[in-house]
Amino acid sequence: MSTPTTSFGREAAAAISRSKNEPSWLVAWREEAGELAATLELPKPEKTPIARWNLDVQGVHRPGKAVSSPAELPQAIASLLDAQSDAPVIVQHNSSVVFARLPEELKAKGVVLSSLEDAARTHEDLLRAHLMKAYEPNEHKLSAMHAALWNGGVFLYVPRGVEIEAPVQAILFADDAEATFVPHILVVADANSRVSVVENVTSSLGETEATLLHNGAVEVFAKAGAHVQYAAVHHMDSSAIDISYRRAVLDNDARIEWIIGDMHEGNVVADTLSVLKGNGSTSDAKVISVGTGSQRMSLTTRAVHFGRSSESDMVTRAVMKDEATAIINGISKIEKGATKANGQQTERVLMLSPKARGDANPILLIDEDDVKAGHAASVGQVNAEQVHYLMSRGITRTEAERLIIYGFLDPVVSEIPLEAAREQLQRILERKLG
Structure with missing residues (x-):
């Protein structure tokens, strides 16, 4: 039951x-x-x-x-x-x-x-x-x-x-x-x-x-x-x-x-x-995702600083196809007393379909003065200039776009510390992006 x-x-x-x-x-x-x-x-x-x-x-x-x-x-x-x-x-x-x-x-x-x-x-x-x-x-x-x-x-x-x-x-x-x-x-x-x-x-x-x-x-x-x-x-x-x-x-x-x-x-x-x-603690978060079909995805990455001289870095990269939707949130919170803390984040979404949707929401919540914090976010399509450059070197448009997408996701794929899992991730990417 x-x-x-x-x-x-x-x-x-x-x-x-x-x-x-x-x-x-x-x-x-x-x-x-x-x-x-x-x-x-x-x-x-x-x-x-x-x-x-x-x-x-x-x-x-x-x-x-x-x-x-x-x-x-x-x-x-x-x-x-x-x-x-x-x-x-x-x-x-x-x-x-x-x-x-x-x-x-x-x-x-x-x-x-x-x-x-x-x-x-x-x-x-x-x-x-x-x-x-x-x-x-x-x-x-x-x-x-x-x-x-x-x-x-x-x-x-x-x-x-x-x-x-x-x-x-x-x-x-x-x-x-x-x-x-x-x-x-x-x-x-x-x-x-x-x-x-x-x-x-x-x-x-x-x-x-x-x-x-x-x-x-x-x-x-x-x-x-x-x-x-x-x-x-x-x-x-x-x-x-x-x-x-x-x-x-x-x-x-x-x-x-x-x-x-x-x-x-x-x-x-x-x-x-x-x-x-x-104090002195550090966090480095790298997240990638590929949305296909009619998927609905909520991806949130957060760092909360209490320790002095603590550092966090967050990078999220998503590729959206078909009618998939992704809501991507990055939240850096620096609490009172976390002096010299440094919180950085970047969210980037690559759209491969006019019906796909990706929202990138960087959020900084700062309760201490003596800190560093920054964010960057973008939602867009494959860079036309990059495609043109690769095509000028004899690469087809399809293959050029494929190379750009793989390069976009590589910061996470290349970091997987186990070869079998890294190869699995590459196979999944080929299926989802094929």
């Missing part, structure tokens, strides 16, 4: 939690979230009427089949892995984690990579100190539903001073449109640690009249001097809705790099926030 948001509440959340034999503290925690879900309203992203979307059914708990080696994974998942590598990887299939691999040398250093559900039993203190502290259950109905229903999930802990050289890959895959697909990724990077994470959200739903709802969240806590690079490629079938909230909280001299490819085929709400709590 599916779980409609209109009737979901405290008892339903507790029943699901108990059915999975979760710890008592988590049962109570989900109960509270279920109660919130029954009372809170949906978020209201600007100019995006998500109340018209099919957000009412959350699906049923349908765990995937646990496997002991990558060779046993479905081909759609295995194709995203580097078969020759033993790098850290974790895989969620529909409603549960089915495979996790962490090299012994990293285990010996105290690194933890497991499902969030397992971590609730084995690392309760760390979870209770961080889980949904940056993305809180009381923000809106979708956050409360996420808190009540998250399943599988990823927990990554990097101890003080540990550097993980190979990117940690998290694959979140759905092939059942009626499954509850609510993954939560929690990364805790202790002081002076360093890690790169690559997240793939993908689906293979086939012909279906059902709507898959990906109600996902990412929380990154970078302690003093830690450096976290977080890359994500999202590409699901058009019958899926992608709801993704990402949060990072940075202590003194910590750094987060967001590298986001929102390549989904259906409707999207994506909200990426860096909270620069510590």
